[in-house]
Amino acid sequence: MTVNKLVIRDLDKTYPGKVWALRGIDLDIPQGMFGLLGPNGAGKSSLMRTVATLQDPDHGTIRLEGDGDGIDVLREKDAVRRVLGYLPQGFGVYPHVDAVTLLDHFALLKGITQRGERKAVVEALLNRVNLWSHRRKKLGGYSGGMRQRFGIAQALLGHPKLIIVDEPTAGLDPQERSRFLNLLAEIGEQTVVVLSTHIVDDVADLCANMAIIAKGQVLQTGEPNDAIDALRGKTWRRTIDKAELAQFEEAHMVISTRLVAGRTVIHVFSDEVPDGFAPVDPDLEDVYFVTLKQAA
């Protein structure tokens, strides 16, 4: 089957203690790379786990639309799992098993029953994620980056139509991160890929569509470029002293504060040019911070 869209409607989830993890989430996720951006604790992982069939929401629906009837994700978990590739945040592996053995086992679980085919798929994937030379090593001895790559390999088994990657680049060095993002970019053709992250650059680099989520609610959806355009002409920057920060925060809507070569540089959001500020081209990070600040 081909999968065209992931449709999430009115999803609610509360944990004991009456804390809303997800509140009225509505999302339409088309084929291609979709970035789910939000701070820690925003509810991204809850949402990802729910879509990946590991968790049930209190309310709402999730459907995978494609040619044919589509799949009700919450009720037809098995059907989802057949087309799913899931790279969780912070997973573990069996330390005493080597990579090729475990990947082969996962391939079998994903329905690749012919031994010859399975062998070929496993070999190809391990090569793809550059783990072929380490295939006989026990997974307990893998570094963080290597484990992450193994995670991708198992997620890609069986050419999934829905791929969920949850915080995949955390802990990777720049080289590994770059390699990983390239890998993801290659996949996203006929597949729905949801990339959940708090790293804005990941979304900016890869994603054709995105949503910003915080405190369990969707704050904004759309194409990154559109969101950036919306801010054009409203973002300003200035170098200040650290001690003055408090003043500026009171006077303006400060989007971000960062250190550049030791000096404090702030971006502010304003329809009119504020005194002493220079215009700056907005980027996705500005969009992100503005959205969060406006929601607060």
Next chain:
Amino acid sequence: MHGFRAFLGFFSFELRTRVRQPAMWLFFVVFAALGFGAMASDAVRIGGGVGQTAINAPFVIAQMLSIMSVLGILLVTAFASGAVVRDFEHDAYQLFYTKPIRVADYLLGRFAGGTFAAIVSLGGTAVGMAVGTMMPWVDAERLVAFSATPYLHTMVVLVAPNLMVMGAIFFSLATLTRRMMWAYVGVAGFLVLYVVSQAYIGDLDNDLVAALADPFGIGALQLETRYWTAAERNTDVVGLGGAMGLNRALWLLVGAGFMAFSIVRFKLQAPAVRSPRPTAAQDDPPPEVMVPVASRSFGPGTQLRQLMVQAKVELRGVVTGVAFLVLAVFSVINVYGSAHGMTNAMFGTPVYPVTQLMVRVVDQGMALFMLIVITFYAGELVWKERKIGLSEVTDAMPTANWVPLLAKLLAMWGSVLVLLGVGMMTAIAIQIIGGYTDLELALYAKGLFGVNLFDWALLCVLAIFFQVAVNNRNLGFGLMVAYFVVSAVLPALDFNHMLYRPNSAPSGPYSDMNGYGHFVSPMGWMRVYWAFFAMGLLLIANLVWARGTDARFALRLREARRRITGLNTMLLGFALLGFAAAGGWIFYNTNVLNDYKPSDASEDEQEQYERKYKQYEGLPHPQIIASDLNVDIYPEARRLEIGGRFTLRNRHDVEISEIHVRVDPVATVRALSLDDLGTLDHNDTALGYRIYRLTEPLAPNAELAVDFSFTFEEDGFPNSGSNREVVENGTFIHNDRYVPHFGYDPSLELAAPNERRERDLPERTRMAAVDDMDARMHTYISREATWIDFSATVSTSVDQVALAPGYLVREWTEGDRRYFRYEMDAPILNLYGFLSARYETVRDKWNDVAIEIYHHAPHGRNVATMIDSVKKSLDYYTANFSPYQHRQLRIVEFPRYASYAQSLPNIVPYSEAIGFIADLRDTDDIDYVFYVTAHEVAHQWWAHQVIGGNVQGSTLMSETLSQYSALMVMEKEYGRAKMKKFLRHELDKYLQGRSAELHRELPSMLVENQPYIHYNKGSLVMYALREYLGEEAVNRALAQYIRDVGFQEPPFTNSIEFVEAIRAETPDKYAYLIEDLFETITLYDNRVTQARARASADGKWEIELSLTLAKLRADDKGAESPIGMSDWIQVGAFDAQDRPLGLQMMHFEQDPDASESMTVTFTVDEEPVRAGIDPNVLLIDRNPDDNVRAVDSW
């Protein structure tokens, strides 16, 4: 992926993973070693082949393997439950549960893989056993031909289902809670409940329920084979037809049910999040706070404080953990179960829960949990930081190694303390609920928190040392298990010395009379020794403590060398010095002051004795005719000075020129002279055998005086076998040890046939034939004398009373010594003893017989019953047998180091353990104090008036007749109903005794001192005789018999004469009974297949019984063949209140080969509820339960 393929995928992956890891093979080897040890050595005992039952009998194989499968439940839990919980422990579940898998395939596949691996591991036992039987040193006579069938049969019928079922049960627990801890806690709890329930279910009445209730099938195995003889055990396997099949079916269903439950309830979901991580207010910037600078110190004072704080934290972590709480609860249950078991001493009658007993109860009840807690938590504590990923943080802190090491040790000691406290609270609760208020808290403190706590504390050190040294949690567990196995096995391999068995110490039995007595010294020194050892271990642990991320052994050794400081060396040196010094002192005591003999050394001595001196067995020897002794007991010093004069007479018609004297090798012989007529020719000091040559041969009928003076004093303490007869309070010595003995004594030879075979000693006849006239010239009590004149002067310290057979003629005090002179006015058997203690005395009278009870002051509870029993016994015996030959009867308490009662001439020593603390408040229980007293008083007739020769069957006249006499007195006192319960116990003991027979069974009149025949079968035989012949007839026979042979001179009577006396009073129609009861081994297998009743016209009830009868004769190996019968057997019925109805004798004729059922009818007056044949079980029936059935309507 679904379906069988998926199941297979999970199964094979699990199995492949498991096979590549060491645990499965490690356990295979361990189980194989245990199996090997069980077959090829005496070191491991798991059930086992006894007597005629072969070592590798199918029955024994089934027993051993099924017991091992109980151990296996831990393994199957680790493998099977672990197979699923692993996904959570490693956080890999997210990768699995998002794949298209089915719960059933996943759970079943993993379960099957893990369980299969566990079964293979456990199968190592079978392999080890099989290999063990092929070892050349195993006694081939005790083996049956090798066959794989019993091994396979047991694995398939018992082991595999056990593991599958128990695995499934705990699998449920583990997979639904997703924590291994709950599975292990479940296992521990289950083991407790299992053990406790076995104790309760041990009742006679619930056999089938018990068999079904045992998930391991061991109960079913026992039920099906309960009365199997050796022949059957050696060939048959238990079929699935009866209880076994039912049991397996039932439990497999249970297991399947649990599995189904797991599958239904399990969800491929993330574990429920209990409380969410709170979302901090992301937007507010953190406040600008200045962090103050604090002062810091790093000296030893700080370290100490850190130690105490960390210890508290670690202890709290252990004790508040749910696992510990649950373990504590289960240990409470176990203490309760253990109390129930240990307070039901005899015939189900409880003893009072005295504190010294409760201390032992707690010790026993908590032992298993202590071991589990110590082993498990040592691993948990040492690995805690590494498991939660905090170790890199803590290892980089500026604390010394010994801080966490000691903190964890202190936490373990604290947990042990807490558990012991819980145990003590439970014990106190049991005491109070039982109405017993003398709590003796100081004794609890001494017993539990003194000695016991110390032992546990040492074990904690060992456990932590293993964990630290090998730095691998499972290996650390394995080493502890190995330690337990080794410490159990070493003594069986004849390595008995305390110095090389870690944590060993001599047993210090506690007696209310004597406290811990002189055992305190060796107990203390051994613990000092082990304390230094523990100190050394800790110091080494400190040096090899794993710190940092690279913990390879070579690196740790290098680091250890770097860590050695001056203080370390000094402390290590101190520990070593202390260890050596204590060890040296102990060695001095055990090997220099005393003789250390490993257990096979005493057997070597027995062999030597026989090889060197058996040649002198037939030598004529004079016999003792008079003993006049001086016995000086020094209780505090534990010294005995014993001496006196034996007057010997030559009763042979030849001259005697050699006198052989045997002296206990530990005695200090101060003097030993034979009237100045003997020169010492041969003095074997090792075996204590002396040969004197007389300068003037002793003429026939001439007399010789032997004067002797010995001192017995134990120096220091021996490794084991410390003298328990001469103690500070409660001395009790016999003449079998402390005086010189004359002539070769064949009873000192090695008795066990397989021992003799191993040493190439010839076969030995256990006892002379019943008509051996030579042997009948001696009584079976003594070869050295027949009747002797006895007198003794006994002295003891001034605050104690000394007792001996005889009448107190004079008592006086000299300084701090108190003297008693006892003299007998008539000859007695050469069997006497001396006692001394601080007693409380109770006096009473029966006619002109003085009754005196000497007891330890607090033990006065049952004295009134004893006096009552004495009076009633004297009443019955003097009325029905003969006059009592003495003017006094004394009962004297002695410490619980031995637990028997014995009848010496006019004095009955009675152990503390068997009567003085019996709880007789519940009148439904069998009053065994009354019974034992009556039995011992009866011996004053049956042994001290009538005494058999040294031949087969003589104990029939002493033990069996004493049983009978006691039974008669008991029946008068307690009624027939209670007798039934008592006799049922006797029947069970007889049947069990005969299947455990090592040598050969014999008919009653040829009994060779076998307790199950002369006590248990004897009760049944005499009671049946009484029922058939009538009490008056039997007593007439006995009274006549006493008149004929009482106080006789040699040749002494034998059982043939006794049986003739009985025959004289037996009417012709019962003449066959003599053959059945006395001359042969005869049993019945009678069965009521149906019982029907209907009311008859005249208000009575007609009963019809359908019966199958069988009468069997057994040979001495237990093989039984049917014989015909022409017998009188009782039939009868019981009403709703279990009162007997219509008991009558009926005549039954049957050919030997007949097996058809027959019917009989009889009438009773009231409505019957149950009816049957031989309802009072007068006849010995292989299975008495099927003699009586509930009555159906006709």
